Amino acid sequence: MLEAGLPIYLEWSLILNIIVALLYVMLGFVFAKLLVKYVTRSLKGKVPQYALMFINKMVFYIIVFISVIFALIAIGAERYITGVIVAGGVLGVVLGFASEKAVSNFISGVFLLLDRPLSVGDPVEIKNEAGIVTDISFLSTKIKTWDGRYVRFPNSEVFGSTIINYGKHTARRIDLTIGVAYKEDPNKVLDVIRRVMDEHPLVLAEPEPKIFVDSLGESSVNIAVKVWVPATMWFDVKRQIVSIIKKKLEEEKIEIPFPQMVIWFKTPLELK
Amino acid sequence: MFGEYKLSGELFIEKHGLKISVEEASKGIFKYYRCFQNISTIKTIVSENPYLGIYPLPPIGLRPFTVEYVYLKLRSPITLSPNKKTEIYLKAPANIGVTVLENEKHTIIDNISLVKEKYALYGPIESGVLCRFYITDAYNEEPLTSLSEAVVKAMVINESNNFIEISKLIIPVSGAKLFYNTEQIYYGLVEVIIEAENEIIIKHLSEPIVPNISQAPITIGQPKEYLKMEWGI
Numbered sequence: 026m027l028e029a030g031l032p033i034y035l036e037w038s039l040i041l042n043i044i045v046a047l048l049y050v051m052l053g054f055v056f057a058k059l060l061v062k063y064v065t066r067s068l069k070g071k072v073p074q075y076a077l078m079f080i081n082k083m084v085f086y087i088i089v090f091i092s093v094i095f096a097l098i099a100i101g102a103e104r105y106i107t108g109v110i111v112a113g114g115v116l117g118v119v120l121g122f123a124s125e126k127a128v129s130n131f132i133s134g135v136f137l138l139l140d141r142p143l144s145v146g147d148p149v150e151i152k153n154e155a156g157i158v159t160d161i162s163f164l165s166t167k168i169k170t171w172d173g174r175y176v177r178f179p180n181s182e183v184f185g186s187t188i189i190n191y192g193k194h195t196a197r198r199i200d201l202t203i204g205v206a207y208k209e210d211p212n213k214v215l216d217v218i219r220r221v222m223d224e225h226p227l228v229l230a231e232p233e234p235k236i237f238v239d240s241l242g243e244s245s246v247n248i249a250v251k252v253w254v255p256a257t258m259w260f261d262v263k264r265q266i267v268s269i270i271k272k273k274l275e276e277e278k279i280e281i282p283f284p285q286m287v288i289w290f291k292t293p294l295e296l297k
Numbered sequence: 298m299f300g301e302y303k304l305s306g307e308l309f310i311e312k313h314g315l316k317i318s319v320e321e322a323s324k325g326i327f328k329y330y331r332c333f334q335n336i337s338t339i340k341t342i343v344s345e346n347p348y349l350g351i352y353p354l355p356p357i358g359l360r361p362f363t364v365e366y367v368y369l370k371l372r373s374p375i376t377l378s379p380n381k382k383t384e385i386y387l388k389a390p391a392n393i394g395v396t397v398l399e400n401e402k403h404t405i406i407d408n409i410s411l412v413k414e415k416y417a418l419y420g421p422i423e424s425g426v427l428c429r430f431y432i433t434d435a436y437n438e439e440p441l442t443s444l445s446e447a448v449v450k451a452m453v454i455n456e457s458n459n460f461i462e463i464s465k466l467i468i469p470v471s472g473a474k475l476f477y478n479t480e481q482i483y484y485g486l487v488e489v490i491i492e493a494e495n496e497i498i499i500k501h502l503s504e505p506i507v508p509n510i511s512q513a514p515i516t517i518g519q520p521k522e523y524l525k526m527e528w529g530i
Contacts, residue, residue: 196422226414227362230370230430232422253418255427258362 039100046096053092057085078145079138082163126181130164133184137161142188150189151178196229197256199263203270204245206280211238214248217277221269222252227262229253244284298444299477299513301398302349304342310351313444315411317395319349331395331407340406347399352513353447353482354394354408355470356429358416365471365521368417368428369449371435374464377455377491384452386436389468390414390429391447391475391482394515403515411445419467420528428467439507447475447482450506453489461491463530469501472520476510483510497526 061081068077097106138161143149147158149168156170166183168176191197205214218236222228232253239249250270254262274281298312304327308319316332319342327342329349357363367389377383395407417430434440439448449468455461468487476483486504491497500523505512 194423195420195425195427196418224413227416229417229427230415231368231417231419253422255362255416 042100046099049092049096049099050089053089053095056092057088060088061085076138078160078162079134126179127164130180133180134161134163134165136184137166137180140184142193143190147193148191150191151183152186154178155189191259192256194256196232196253197259199250199252199254199259199266201250201263201267201270202239203248203250203274204242204281205248205274206282207246209246209279211246211248213277214246214274214279217273217279218248218250218270221266221273222250225262225266225269227254227258228266229255245282299351299353299479299511302351304344304347304349308349313411315393315409315444317351329395329406331409333409333411338407342397342406344397344399347397350394350396350398350403350515352394352396352515353475353477354392354405354513354515354517355473355475356390356392356410357471357518358414358429359408359410362416363471363518364416364427364429365469365518366419366426366428366524367468367470368419368430369466369468370417370430370432371464371466372432373434374462375435375453376460376462377453378460379455379458382452382454384450386439387449387451387466388431388433388440388442389447389449389484390431391445391484393445394513394517396515405515405517408517409445412443419465419526425528426467426524429470442481445482447484448506449484449487451487451489453491455491457491457493459494461494461530463489465530466499467524467526468499469521469524471518472516473501474503474512474514474516476505476512478510483507491530495527495529497530499524499526 061084064081064084065077068080072080094106137143143158143161143166145158145161149155149158151166151168154168154170154176156168156174156176158166159169160167163180165180166178168178170176203214203218205211215236215238219234222234222236228234229252234250234252236248236250238246240247252266271281298310302308302310304319304321306321308317310317314333316330318330320328322328322341325343325345327344327347329338329340329342331338356367357365369387369389371387375385390410390412393409393411394405395409396403396405412431415430417428418425419428420426439450442448451466453463466487466489468484470484473485476485483506484501486502486506488500488502489497490500501521503512
């Protein structure tokens with residue numbers, strides 16, 4: 026027996042228990058990681074990416090939590106577990122009140138997963154910020170804006186705002202208005218634009234492009250062009266067709282006028 | 298044109314305006330040139346003892362934009378009486394794939410479309426599928442095609458009790474290995490089973506439609522077993 030403290034066998038048994046507890050936690054971590062890998066392999070392609078990330082996080086934390094409980098039992102703290110859980114419950118209520126926003130974000134995150142207005146990789150616009158969704162987690166949604174900024178929205182804000190998802194549908198329409206001079210033959214203009222649309226591979230043949238004289242403007246006859254393109258290629262195709270239409274109209278010597286104003290003087294001007 | 302060519306010295310192939318040439322720049326280094334309608338591609342192949350393979354490929358587009366289906370729109374629709382079975386021939390697009398073959402492994406280095414590329418949506422904008430689009434006549438017998446066009450033989454079975462008008466066919470082509478002979482490219486047999494007007498199942502089978510044709514050893518995309526044409530035929 027030692028002069029002070031625990032008997033040697035008790036001390037060794039405590040060290041052994043602590044090692045076993047640490048082993049439980051380590052094994053829990055390893056098992057959680059392996060299970061996450063297995064879940065990812067099994068569900069990849071079957072559920073959306075953001076849902077997969079959510080499930081993985083849930084699986085990981087549940088396994089780690091269970092391994093911590095086992096570790097507590099291993100060091101003989103099982104009689105405290107009920108107390109720990111009760112204390113955890115009370116702490117949870119306290120934290121719940123203290124972190125009302127976090128809870129609200131979490132619940133909004135769950136609703137976002139159920140409602141599925143967006144997925145990782147979707148081009149979206151939320152609260153005047155547009156870009157690609159890079160992550161949807163428990164508490165927040167992150168997007169990478171078109172100009173490369175990282176924007177993090179709390180999930181409660183995302184859930185409460187209008188979300189424009191540009192990639193949710195297979196096809197998306199490009200609407201253009203092209204003004205040509207009054208002297209031009211509208212049929213010739215329509216033919217030129219129709220040819221451009223026909224030659225561009227990604228202007229979809231169906232739904233059929235709609236090209237028509239839309240209005241008689243102040244300085245130009247306005248031609249409306251409404252064509253469908255694959256949603257993922259919308260920006261590229263729009264950029265290309267605008268520039269091709271201008272080039273083809275110039276080649277055909279069709280004038281695109283700029284606004285003109287005739288100013289009439291009540292008193293004729295006199296040149297001195 | 299289709300087949301394998303041993304790369305040593307110079308190789309030059311020309312057909313229907315498509316020019317492919319390979320020359321050995323130095324030992325084990327080859328320069329690959331391809332030219333069609335004034336658009337050319339140059340690539341360098343580093344390999345000890347390679348073969349060049351030229352085979353038909355499914356026309357699923359080029360990255361970043363690819364599709365899985367071909368939409369064949371008939372110039373004039375066909376009306377099929379109830380419980381009737383018929384065979385029709387159609388023309389469809391096909392791409393030309395160029396591969397480097399070493400140790401019996403093909404690696405695609407070029408994917409060429411010689412016919413005008415056009416795409417269309419089959420179905421509603423929220424859930425329809427994007428397809429390579431092609432307009433064709435329907436033929437009673439095998440038509441002659443140009444390079445980069447393929448012959449499609451469709452076995453259409455109307456199992457419904459109504460007359461059915463066929464104006465289009467959507468064929469799954471992703472992952473399909475096409476067939477070829479010295480003259481033409483062929484899709485595998487296409488089976489169209491019409492159970493009702495909006496319940497049509499299309500299968501692209503890996504079955505040659507004429508004797509003495511070879512199957513390409515390469516393909517592109519994930520195979521699709523069948524397509525349910527639920528938005529009309």
